[in-house]
Amino acid sequence: xxxxxxxxxxxxxxxxxxxxxxxxxxxxxxxxxxxxxxxxxxxxxxx
Numbered sequence: 951x952x953x954x955x956x957x958x959x960x961x962x963x964x965x966x967x968x969x970x971x972x973x974x975x976x977x978x979x980x981x982x983x984x985x986x987x988x989x990x991x992x993x994x995x996x997x
Contacts, residue, residue, distance in 0.1 A: 970994055
C-alpha cells in the first residue's frame with residue numbers, strides 16, 4: 951500500500967472487479983480512459 955497525504959493506493963482485489971465494471975459503463979469514464987467502447991467484465995478481469 952502506498953500512503954500519501956490525501957490518498958491511499960492498494961492493489962486491486964477480486965472483490966473490486968464488479969465495481970470497476972460498473973464504473974466502466976459510464977460514458978465519461980470511457981472518455982477519460984481514451985475509448986468509447988463498453989468494457990466487458992471478463993476483459994476487465996483478464997487485465
